[in-house]
Amino acid sequence: MSGPKVVTVKTRAQLRAECLRRLRQVERAAELWLERVEALGEADESVRAAMAERITALRAMSDESGFGDGALSGERSAKYARQVAAMHRAADEELAFLREDLAERELRLVERAADAKTTRRRRREHRKQLLQALSAQTSDAATALAERVRAAGEGDGLDAMLGEGFAWLSRNADTATGTEAGLSDAQRELAEALKSGEAQQSFDQWRAAQTEAERDPRLHRLDRHVAELELLAGEAVAAPFLARIESLEREPDRVRRNLLLDSLLLDLGEACRADAQWRRQRAELELQIADAVAVLDPAVVAELRDAFEAAVAARNPARIAALQARIEAMITEEVEAHAARSCRQAVLEALAGLGYEVHEGMETAWAEDGRLALRKTATPGYGVELGGRAADGRMQMRAVTFDRQRDRGRDRDIETLWCTDYRQLEQHLHHTGGSVRIERALEVGEVPLKEIGAESASTPRDAVAPRERNR
Known part of the structure; x- marks a missing residue:
């Protein structure tokens, strides 16, 4: 037995309200997840059906109609408490799943886009090297082949054209002038082997002749950052960096080009981090708005939505953070009251x-x-x-x-x-x-x-x- 005491009370009405708030948060998070997955081109009927099934299960867990409105016996009271706790755990798990799943999808697509950019970059480098080698040849056949290489597009057709050009070069170029023609030592050795029949001529061998030193790892980081901005932030955010890359590629001075590349990588990395933080803030605020719908007056929610849209349109992290703090304070005050x-x-x-x-x-x-x-x-x-x-x-x-x-x-x-x-x-x-x-x-x-x-x-x-x- 005890005398004066401090206790914490929680009513069924509170538990019900908390469950409904959590349910609305998950429902809104699921809507945003599906919108994003569709925008990424990753949604199909199976994805939509699985999402709908999980939300239906969560709604069933938050449904207390089976307990009635009257008093609960000891066993039914304990069962009700377990159901409420299970619902909150399931909501937490679903929110975590949605965040992790979207992050994995975005990462996979960014890596795929970055690899594609790296492939296109290397194709351009290979075309440039082949054209340099062909320019050292004086025959009409070399000139005609160079024109065809210049006219080739950026896809797999370019690979075929480069393969054909290198095969021609390996059969017809004078290896004594290989250095002047723009060939590396490894490429000249391969050309000699091809001419003597010691190896099969192929563009894969041309690419294999490129040393790791020639494949600057910074360029792949560059491609990855740009791919991330294009895919997740939008082309408008990536556009200034693309312009800087074009300027970088035209820079003839190797030392200055390296300095510009390092500076560009730093700026791109910071832009990617800022965009990731922005997207996190926006997602958190979206869920706060959903929470506000369950708690605040509709007129207040409408005003908060307008403020949210204005902050998003301005892409202003400070305004988003201030709005987050304001909404959190309003929700806390109303929920506590x-x-x-x-x-x-x-x-x-x-x-x-x-x-x-x-x-x-x-x-x-x-x-x-x-x-x-x-x-x-x-x-x-x-x-x-x-x-x-x-x-x-x-x-x-x-x-x-x-x-x-x-x-x-x-x-x-x-x-x-x-x-x-x-x-x-x-x-x-x-x-x-x-x-x-x-x-x-x-x-x-x-x-x-x-x-x-x-x-x-x-x-x-x-x-x-x-x-x-x-x-």
């Missing part, structure tokens, strides 16, 4: 059923004053004091006396009786689908029974258990 009201009403209703004098307006008085004292009809001169506004469900409860001239020998008995009442209050909250947990408690008789003035107690009017008001 509703939770506190629900807790106060539930406790007063339970105490009214235990014989304490509860009257209309007491919940409001408790909220305004931060404490409330209730008389108990069966023990004149004694009652219970409720402290704290229950903003987070926390409140203090203790037996009190309104009579300074009492028989103090009864004080310990009164505290013991209050312990019995508290256990019944716990049972009432559990039977209605709520919960109560003791955070701190003193032993019976550890401190003197608190004395408060009789004017602070509830006055005997028509006892009406408070009801939760519509918000």
Whole structure:
């Protein structure tokens, strides 16, 4: 048994509201995920069906219709609590899955696009090398072949054209002039082998002749950053960097070109990081708006949506962050106010059923004053004091006396009786689908029974258990 105590109360109405909020968050996250997957060209009927199935299962977990609106027995109360906990776990898992799945899809597509860019870059390099080699030849056949190489597109047809050009060069070029023709030592050796029949002529061998030193790894990082911006941020964001790449490729000075490449890589890396942060902020804000729909007035939500669209249009991270903080504060304030009201009403209703004098307006008085004292009809001169506004469900409860001239020998008995009442209050909250947990408690008789003035107690009017008001 315990005397004065601090408890945390959570009502069924709170649990229901939390489940609905989580469900709306997941539903909105699923909508955004599907929109993005479709934009990436990754959605098909199986993807949509799997998503719909998971959302349906989550809705079923948040459906409490099978428990009815009345009291819950001990077993059904425990089952209800397990269902609520399972729903929250499932919601967390679904949100994590959506984030990870989208990130994996985006990464796969970015890598694919980067590889394609690297392939196109190397094709251009190979064409340039082949044209340099052909320009050293004086025959009409070499000139005609060079024209065909210049006219070739960027696709697989270019590979075939380059293969044909290299094969011709290996058969007809003078290896003695290989260096002047723009061939590396490895390429000249391969050309000699091809001429003597020691190897099969192929463009794959031409590409294999390129050393790792010639394949600057920075170029692939460059392609990857650009692919990421084009795919995830949009072509408008990537356009200035593409212009810088074109300028870089035209730079004749090797030293300056390397400096420009290093600078460009730094700027691209920072742009990718900034865009990733921007997309995270925007996604988080989207879910906050969904949360606001479940909590705030529709007119307020409409105003927040307008502010969101303006911040997104301006692509302003600072405005997004400020709006996030504003919405979070508004949601927290409203949720805490509703939770506190629900807790106060539930406790007063339970105490009214235990014989304490509860009257209309007491919940409001408790909220305004931060404490409330209730008389108990069966023990004149004694009652219970409720402290704290229950903003987070926390409140203090203790037996009190309104009579300074009492028989103090009864004080310990009164505290013991209050312990019995508290256990019944716990049972009432559990039977209605709520919960109560003791955070701190003193032993019976550890401190003197608190004395408060009789004017602070509830006055005997028509006892009406408070009801939760519509918000």
